[in-house]
Amino acid sequence: MTSKGAQFGGWLDDFEEHLSVELGRSPNTVEAYLGDLKTYGDWLAKHGHSPLTATPNVIRAYLSYRGQDWCPTCRTTLDRTEAKGGLCVRCASTVRAGASQRSVARGLSALRGFYKYCVASNRLQDDPTELVNAKAAARRLPKSLSRREIEDILCQPDTKKPAGVRDRAMLEVAYGSGLRVTELISLRLTDLEFEEGFIRCRGKGGKERLVPLGKQAQKWVVKYMEQGRPVHSRRHNEPALFLTQQGSSMTRQRFGQCVKRYAASAGIEAAKVSPHVFRHSFATHLLEGDADLRAVQAMLGHVHISTTEIYTHVDRKRLRRVYDRYHPRA
Template sequence: MMWTPYIKGFKAFLQLEKSLSRNSIAAYLRDVAMLQEFYEKTYPTLSFPDMTLPQLQEFLASIHEKDLAAASQARILSGIKAFFRYLMLEEAITADPTELLEAPKLQRKLPDVLSVEEVEQLFTGIDHSKPEGQRNRAILETMYSSGLRVSEVIALAISNLYLDVGFIRVIGKGNKERLVPIGDEAARHIRLYREHVRNKMTPAKGQDDILFLNRRGSGLSRVMVFYMIKEAALQAGIRKNIHPHTLRHSFATHLIEGGADLRAIQEMLGHESITTTEIYTHMDRAFLRQTLVTHHPRFRK
């Protein structure tokens, strides 16, 4: 079976046609490499058109035996299905045997969120006596104010700030752009950071337009933001498992709690499907029940 040309073509397809990020493309290629390894060991002489559903079910069973989490198995299956859709486009196969492949049942876990009070508490955990303190405060304010992913906030460009009208332009997944409102407090802290810290730095080559820089003048990594938020939570005495996405989840949840329109939240978060955004309605129901338990006399024990 001639895997190499089709894998190269699949990579180009993901880059050019789908405009996926480097990390997403790498994940898809790892999935296909697992399938290739399985077929080269089990059915070494088979060609693409002869692949069958039972064989692919065998592959899934082999993945399951590796004790991977259900979510990991589902993600691998998603990558394999994408590869077979590409083979259909290239007319390497006439029928897609993955159409009837079923992913393992996933329990939809509600993400951890902070209360409004805990968000304010988190901000107090930042050491403003250090130059990076003002930067870190601006990052956290921006993530909570606009619901940004960590990849979006570290890539935020100065040329995409429209603070005078209360908007920022964000480059999201698949290089898709969206205009997102930004609150007055976040805008204020960005201005303070630019005036007192950013303007005194010499950006590294190619980093002139990146808003948030490290001490060497380069853009931040996801890991740096992760540790910065962990440290702020520790200093603030917050015991929840905090990570960068927590602020994004909190942003959406607090909007739902306040009665915001689900479509508007979908647009601000950059979700392709409204189904992804709907998870926050489940969180809102839990919030409503807790409100009754706390405040309604007939719910109190």
């Protein structure tokens, strides 16, 4: 490793501490930022550049590279004319799709944060990202499932088995509360406040909020507490609510696998379903039922109302279909 490479590595370690300790960013956010920055550092090293001396033009070239398709056989980037139907026109190998516009925007956000930190801590004099203008990240409409699809997935776990009862309870809570997957797996026994019909969760930045939970979800959590959790618990004082069969706290990856497995068994394309789709469906179905936008914002834990408003666009699509179908002059 070159001296500049070692220096960059040291600065990344300091930046990681800055993100987690000083700014209080979540572990997932820190991991994503560091991953983007390491990818950036690797690309620069391959092209004879250093993060410590990178210019705006170099950063633009990197962002352009991130968005391009890549052929692993030819080991080169491809434009649209060279990648048709997901195959390289040169060698017919499967093409690795370039990063989405949203991912590229997140990568630039990581670079901005890093260089801003370097200038503020007197490591660098200038921030090269100040002169880089990225296209606004496309604000894609969140994917959601229909009520029927949700019901079909909820019915898939084998509730004659402890793991099945746990999975049914987790799916019910995911759809019944709109929690982020990290919030869901982080629930503790002490977070249940069923007398009032709420659960307590810790969102981004460690902020706590109370979220209503319906009777169906409560019923399955109680059933899991009686029939599932005692079978999996290995420690008397284990605080986590949802446990694996080995007695450890459920992980994001394992729950994600469960969701996809149950979607597939319900006849729904697994690639389109993730734990976060349950959160999107929760918000979409509330707004379809004329729920107050501010109330949905509070339940989702969104800091800005504009984040919640994206779900109104999904509902508008439904209203447009109704209008087109029934209005005589549509």
